[in-house]
Amino acid sequence: TIESEGTILEKNREIHTLLEVRSIDLLKSTKEQNRLEHHTDRYHSEHLIIRRGQTFQMLIELSRAFNSKTDKLKLDLKLGNLPDVSKGTHVIVPLVEDLQDDCWEAKVVEQKGNKIKLSVNSPPTAAIGKYKFCVATSSPTGEAMSPYSPDNDIYMLFNPWCEDDSVYMDNEEERKEYVLNDMGLIYYGTDSQIGDRPWNFGQFDKGILPACLFLLERSGAPASGCGDPINVVRLLSAMINSPDDSGVLVGNWSGKYDDGTAPTFWSGSSDILRQYYENGGTPVRYGQCWVFSGVTTSVMRCLGIPTRSVTNFESAHDTDVSLTTDVYLDENYEPIEEYNQDSVWNFHVWNDCWMARPDLPAGMGGWQVVDATPQETSQGVFRCGPASVAAVRNGQVYLKHDTPFVFAEVNSDKVYWQRTADGTFTPVHIKKNAIGHCISTKAVGSDEREDITHLYKHAEDSEEERIAVETACQYGSKAGLYNISSANDVTIQITMDEEEPQLGADAKLLITVKNTSSELRTFSIHGQATVMYYTGVYKATVKKDQVPVELQPNEGERTQAIISLLIHIGLLLPINFEISLTSLVVNVCLFTSQPEGDAVVGKEMKATVVFRNPLKITLKNVKFRFEGLGLQSVREVSYG
Template sequence: MKSKSGQNRTEHHTDLYQSEGLIIRRGQTFQMWITLSRPYNADTDKLHLELKTGPLPTVSKGTHVIIPFVEDLEDDRWEAAVVKQDDRRIKLSVNSPPTAVIGRYQLIVETNSTNGQFISTHDPANDIYMLFNPWCEDDAVFMDSEEERREYVLNDVGRIYYGTQNQIGVRTWNYGQFDDGILAACLFVLEKSGTPPSGWGDPVNVVRVISAMINSVDDRGVVAGNWSGVYSDGTSPTVWSGSVEILKEYHKNKGTPVKYGQCWIFAGVFTTVLRCFGIPGRTVTNFSSAHDTDVSLTTDVYLDENLEPIEHLNADSIWNFHVWNDCWMARSDLPPGYGGWQAVDATPQETSQGTFRCGPASLAAVRHGQVFLKHDAPFVFAEVNSDKIYWQRNLDGTFSQIYSEKKTVGHLISTKAVGSDERHDITDLYKHPEGTEAERIAVETACSYGSKAEAYSSPTAADVTVEVTMDGEGPKMGGDAELTIMLRNSSSEERKIILHSQAAVMYYTGVHKATVRKDETDVDLLPNEGEWSSVGRRKCMSQTVRIYRGNYTGLLS
């Protein structure tokens, strides 16, 4: 039995895989030669093919496939036809449906012997690797742009963004999805998940499984996360420059998590697995990314009666940047219009149905605040478009909303551009323009489904507003950070206020490290008389905070 790997590899866009074997895409015809013990007679010989995958192949679940021989092939079903015969060798043309289970199949040839008994022939060298097919219109991962398919499926090198919205850094990442051994490693990740292969025909299910398996929490997945700064028993996250070494190490060590990773590592490995399986995927960075811990769809800051933070309540945070993935697919499990790009995240932040994973969440649903559509749209929405709400504790122990920041979260959402190394801003796919009516409606829609639905409301408009700005690109290691705090009084009366200001050093994840400076200042604001004036309308205060290199090196990303 011989596979025409060369022709199949080219026609199925799998010629870049360095792995041996017949690697094909579902929903597309492939060719193979079979060598028999004697010449084949279609009138008297009974012959069919069988494919088996998974530990318990079952016909009813699509993991045991019986392929009949037919005169003419029809689309969307398993069938085989003899297209050429050369003595004992016959050439077959084989069809697969666009919904076939992906994975490694054992190929078995069943022939009828002269005494009426069937003989099964299996050679592991002829196993078939079935992948998703973004070139097939009937496959759920179909993408109609060849340029985008080249970028999101076939490109094995990419760029991952990090830093802050004012200081965007970039690192080159070797996805290496076609390297020798990577397909086997990616399939090992799926197998290690313990999920039934019968579900591996659905890309929604597959990416959900991968999301859980890329991190090591729950299931001893690929990468162990570590944000402690201590990496002596492993590799520092900043050392990795690609996915190949990570996936090979995980496979070689039979499922021992690789140490260590942070968000961009999880996302880079995720992109590799997606593209390896044929699911269009990309790595995405969100700047000022919120981490909502209580499904409130808001980023909450709790203060006591004296406006001091209540640390044990302040579990929400805003990361300088967070990296996750988009993957492309139809969503037959959702109403029409929610297919296309879906957000998935392998960084272990919150559980989804009891497991640390996230997505796929439709970007269209996130954009409109329709967080009731699965999977994990509330968490993704909060990452990119939650309001930052300040709550002050009252004397009776309840909390009142005293201030909200509506434009703090979700900026310059970035991915590598198609066909170039430029940064492509895809913020508009995740949210309406900041401050527009459509964006505000999306926030209100989302929050109505949150855990603080009754408490969430826009606070009464304050006549004194505060704006904090920073000159230039922001703080740089060893330099000064000059903050301007601008107070505006829009009322017709003088306002006497106490300004509480605090400067703190945080990790890029938004976790507090140390308070650098804290001030309390009495400010008198003159009334607004209807015209802008440097005295009557606003009062500016500027202070300089020095970030000492010796104490805080490495804490600012």
């Protein structure tokens, strides 16, 4: 009897001994269950990286066996500088007997001696970011031990694999492309000469995830707002450029880059994001639209938002919210440069991000335009989007965010205004098919170019497309434009006599005019050839001409114009020619031979790189920049 009472006392003593956490294993290595199931095994990080709305496991070693009837254990997660339970940034996770969906909860799924295995669930609306984590225990009487904090943070990302996450994408091949693919192509040039630029997105590289979350912290937005992808992409659209918030990249279209890196030198995002993060938020010099887009793709994919880079050719920049691209002419049909603020870029690159839009009418979800290139301010900040592609297609420019600006980029009419005797302007010509051609992105699962123009606009000059344009313009600053009807019975067409010319050669243009009326028409053709940056910004006029024409009823006439294309090599890369409505770019080709020997991870490999100069002039001050997945750093070679 004495022995049995002693045993009972010993057991009671054990029950009332406070439960202590000795160690926590977050099962965070790239080969373990958490990383594999959450599709985060490719991140180069020592932290646990998980996606919201999905369970993850952890092992906890305790000071004694866990008794579910008497012991209490809870997880504690804190996000941001001012964690708050009411705002969802201070999360207390209780133990439950059965896991339910859509909430924070944990369940003991395995117990061996003094070790337990927990399955932890998070809601599909949880804020993303870096959570500080600890485990707290207490006795039935409420006496608590000091919380145990492992030397590790938990990174929470968006989850395109979770049906209840607003970034859910139901096609596995598209998820692989738009979330997991860390290499891609960005398109440039003109709609008649489309080139592609390989880009290393590098979203899984070491230090890139902390750099991306650093951007959200630098934005100053509360952590509680980081569960909404609409809010997150809008914040990041602002933070990837630098004019008003010391964001990642400084834009530069001047052609002078001596105090930084020329935009054309970048071939990936990792080096840019790493520089910004390691220098404490000092903007990196310099970027142009494809660089802004490449970095945006990297950041969004890193955080789990399906994203792609998109190139629009003949892309308009509307400066006065007219939703038209306006060209102002004087009484003699000469351009009035100080009035011509709108421009047409040979190409412009932005991003599509995939998400639901519960803040908009049904059908507006899916791809959303996000543009980090600083062009115009939105609510006082240089940013753009997210604008629903479906809304853009239908001219529903009254839907947020920045839909009017995007609509003008892809489907505005080009309107020519002439100054009258009283100083006012009247429209003299509307060109309908001038803006938004060959909208392009890399195809899913291949290096082919996919034309997605049909997603952004109905077929040109179709009834649906005209309704979209006129609907949009009702909300612009020139709302009455399409109430004016004017007949134009003289048509003009400009075509290239042969294939696209190269620098140093002549451009031969065929100009065809036709009088479709039953009366004599006397008029003049005013033409000029100008040098412009690819953004459509005027640089210089190289030729100007005026040809008087007299056409009999229903008569046509054809004439030829020849323009010599000569330009200083120092202006070659950032500048293109615009001849009437045709622009030219120079394509340079880089060829790499097969590697010499086998390519083995961790071992040196030799490869021969051959560069061919396609121009008829000598290139000077040549530099080669090498970047690729797995290379330790970007390498630059000065060739001379």
